[in-house]
Amino acid sequence: MDTLLLSRIQFGANISFHILFPTITIALGWVLLFFKLRFNATGEIKWMDAYRFWVKVFALSFAMGVVSGITMSFQFGTNWPGFMETVGNIAGPLLAYEIMTAFFLEAVFLGIMLFGFSRVPGWLHTLATFLVAFGTTMSAFWILVLNSWMHTPEGFEMRNGVAFATDWWAIIFNPSMPYRLVHMLLASGLTVAFLIAGFSAFRWLRGDQGRDVRAGLKTGLMLGAVLIPIQIFAGDMHGLNTLKYQPQKVAAMEGNWETDTNVPLLLFAIPDEEARENRMEIAIPNGASLILTHKADGEVPGLNDFVTPEGEVMHPPVAPVFYAFRIMVGTGMAMLLLSWASVAIMARRRDVGALPRPMLFVMVPMAFSGWVATLAGWYTTEIGRQPWLVQGVLTTEMAVADVPAPFVGTTLVAYLAIYALLLSAYVFVLFYLAAKAGKGEQIRLRVPQPGEAIARQVPAE
């Protein structure tokens, strides 16, 4: 394999591993703040117990996100120097603002949030929790600004092959940014909703049916049920935005080869890029036209429009985009079904305990449904941008480093091994913590008075 392909696999592996953890921490920070505020308001211990369990998951996820994020900041330079050399004048300030307004904020206050409970006044601990949640969200904002700009670049001009910023407002609020940001924040919310529901269900099934588990199950399922319809709507809007600015991506998502009206919605197909056609199509007539143009005879762009007369393919590889999109949508539908059905049962019977056991069993693997949908969604949009790195400005091939392929190959194997190890360890420890909390090994806490710090004894000098 050549350096380009190896570098792409390496960056893809890295960013796939990385995104799993911010997806959790962005929303979990806010959920923790919610638990904390509920405890402050009601004084009910179940909220603090829920906080105490999920803050461990937060700390672990945060560490995983930090270390894999550091890796990426270096790989820009080691593997993709052409990226910063060409668009550094735009990407640079955005990354700098992310580091300065988000990374330091979350990193510093994380220490106080995790270990400062008995060292600082209650209000400062709540403030630290807020600032960590705020920091993770700011971080998501800046990085999605940059990512969206790579899809829909605006507010710049090219001089001697280098991009120069002309309008920062247009750069930051580029056409796809609002959609992508909302779509990702909702994805994070859903990931956390199902994570909390799933692990609460796991604890429930193991006989740990305390009030904090009840509260977790209810919070997770309610959050999921509220967010999923909003997400489906936001996703649809994002798709329409993509149709306008990156029609070749939508063509790949729909598996549509020829620009046409009355295009069917393909539920399943095997796209064959060699023959430039689909095999084994299962389709709903006019479906794609209806979804994308809201008219049965609306026109949907086709992939064949994005092949130059010389035969150069300027559209993304079809099959991965096509499948990834279907996995994302399918997972979303499963989320909708599960959350609405369970909330309906809880509402009817007015009791979390009324949820049937098979449903709880389904919730456990669904704890990671957010990861599946998020990864599939990112694969759709990022592979869908190929062959461009920055749409219309810079191809991925132009940005790759002149590093010997064996170097990239060796480090790739090392990264993959360590990611596999860490991911297994992470999932294992999550289940271990949940099981341990269920055995009642968790120390019942010393109840702090809200707004009052407890002096801790200093170990003997």
Added chain:
Amino acid sequence: MELFGDPGQWLPLTFAGLMGLSILIYVVLDGFDLGVGVLFPFADDGEKDMMVASIGPFWDANETWLVLAVGLLLVAFPTAHGAILTALYLPVAVMLIGLILRGVAFEFRVKAPTPHKRAWNTAFFVGSLMTSLAQGYMLGLYIMGLEQSWATWAFGALTAVFLTVGYSFIGATWLILKTSDVLQAKAVQWARGGIWGLVLGLGAISLASPLVSDRIWDKWFSVPEIFALAPLPLMSVALVVLLWLALRRLPTSDDSWAWFPFVASIVLFTLAFFGLAYSFYPYVVPDQLTIYEAASAPESLFIILVGTCVVLPMIGGYTVLAYTVFRGKAQELRYD
């Protein structure tokens, strides 16, 4: 932008200064927590917990300075960023894997089942060691002008060892400050053992950098520079002597002066850093690319600078808050 003259001149200089500041803060702050990791095998299990407790609330923010430093290199000097990082491809990968291992080990060692704790302790040590060695190696190669040859690799290996010893030294001085009793006494022993490595490291770098480059030689050894610069090495020697004397008397019965080795180490690192910065200015890639040639467009630098002026004092402020909240001797880390 025209306020201070040509922005093509003062902006690159300002950003080189900011980047240098981030690197210095990183080397001091992550230096001590990497050093604590390197010292792990010398401690027993209870001491290991206390050592981690002394750095637990800080390590994440400490590492963020590395992200800021490489971020500034990336945003302010994009061509240099590419040139340096592709030349250092493999050591960077080693460092990153080390950082990953130690970063997650912090969490896993206390959250995984007890039988796994030993393995995560090992990961914490190995990760810290890999990171320190890789950084030392990169420092050596950078001093050698990023040339690849047996001689430069050998020098890189040398600086790898010395920087690791240097980190473990400042780590030991941090433990003297933050711990008590048996562990504190042990930390004094570790610091005594590490000070020689520090002296050799500083000596090797001071000797090698002027010998490698005529330009650096001239910057240090011509008149009148040699007199103006003399305080730098003299102060370093004086500090080393003071450190050596202090370490012979510590720990004191009333814990007075426990702060001194750590503070003196910071000053020593700072002096060494200024020496290096003076040697290499105005180059960002040694003898190939100056900060002025490598700089981004002034418009982009200016927009970052505006933000920096607002945000950096805030970062400073809440960093001080964190160190104030967790001041005094380290305590067991708990979430409640």
